[in-house]
Amino acid sequence: MERWKYFDITHRDHMLCNPLDLTNLDELIGLLGLPADARVLDMATGKAELLVRLAERTRVRGVGVDLSPYCIRDARTKASRRGVEASLAFVLADGATFDPGPDPFDLTLCIGASWVFGGHRGTLAALRDRTRAGGQVLVGEPYWRADPPKEYLAAMQLAPGAFLTHAGNVAAGEDVGLVPLYTLVSSPNDWDRYEGLQWRAAERYAVDHPDDPDVPELLKRTRRSRDAYLRDGRDVLGWALYLFRRA
Numbered sequence: 001m002e003r004w005k006y007f008d009i010t011h012r013d014h015m016l017c018n019p020l021d022l023t024n025l026d027e028l029i030g031l032l033g034l035p036a037d038a039r040v041l042d043m044a045t046g047k048a049e050l051l052v053r054l055a056e057r058t059r060v061r062g063v064g065v066d067l068s069p070y071c072i073r074d075a076r077t078k079a080s081r082r083g084v085e086a087s088l089a090f091v092l093a094d095g096a097t098f099d100p101g102p103d104p105f106d107l108t109l110c111i112g113a114s115w116v117f118g119g120h121r122g123t124l125a126a127l128r129d130r131t132r133a134g135g136q137v138l139v140g141e142p143y144w145r146a147d148p149p150k151e152y153l154a155a156m157q158l159a160p161g162a163f164l165t166h167a168g169n170v171a172a173g174e175d176v177g178l179v180p181l182y183t184l185v186s187s188p189n190d191w192d193r194y195e196g197l198q199w200r201a202a203e204r205y206a207v208d209h210p211d212d213p214d215v216p217e218l219l220k221r222t223r224r225s226r227d228a229y230l231r232d233g234r235d236v237l238g239w240a241l242y243l244f245r246r247a
């Protein structure tokens with residue numbers, strides 16, 4: 001099954017494609033304290049909910065990059081519906097090779113897609129290099145709350161070193177010369193919403209599209225992930241936003 005189709009189906013009811021609470025996100029937008037006309041780069045923007053909210057509230061100018069044609073389509077539609085399309089540009093591209101030009105940004109983001117830059121540290125270093133001195137870097141990343149059981153790692157096809165601890169995620173920023181400013185940790189309720197919306201979307205799609213040959217794989221993957229989440233993931237995996245300043 002095509003990767004982008006799977007993501008499009010399982011995330012069709014999500015505004016944010018991560019375990020994030022919208023009220024907490026709005027509070028964080030306030031904490032960013034961006035001036036009007038600040039320049040923002042959002043790598044792996046998804047449906048661009050954060051970028052659109054930033055444009056609505058603080059009139060930033062932004063670039064959102066994503067490799068999924070479904071996400072870029074949804075992001076453009078959303079920006080247009082909410083009247084901020086003139087401030088935002090969306091680019092269908094691989095974030096790893098996308099060149100945003102020579103001018104550094106006031107805020108750079110990558111929320112929940114650190115594999116694009118080879119992991120959490122690589123993401124922080126890549127964003128740092130695209131951020132002006134004194135500007136801010138915001139990443140979203142999982143962290144281990146406890147040692148993961150082997151069965152969970154196997155089911156999710158993860159290596160034990162795939163993620164750090166929460167403190168380790170902050171220290172990784174310091175390692176690349178960033179100053180930690182804030183963390184926003186997701187709650188079990190945020191996780192349950194993020195996971196549950198995927199199960200519901202996949203099961204509904206299967207009922208509505210019985211002739212789609214991708215349905216058996218869709219259900220197999222979604223149910224395997226659901227079972228691993230319920231058995232272990234809910235206890236061992238955390239998720240947080242990490243805000244840094246470029247020194």
Ligand SMILES: C[S@@+](CC[C@H](N)C(=O)[O-])C[C@H]1O[C@@H](n2cnc3c(N)ncnc32)[C@H](O)[C@@H]1O
Pocket residue numbers: 007015016017018043044045046047048049065066067068071093094095096110111112113116
């Ligand atoms: C978990 S979602 C997060 C989306 C968004 N940041 C959010 O929080 O709602 C991961 C996103 O990464 C995008 N993606 C995956 N590989 C990518 C790549 N190599 N370059 C750019 N985007 C990529 C996917 O299409 C998807 O939109």
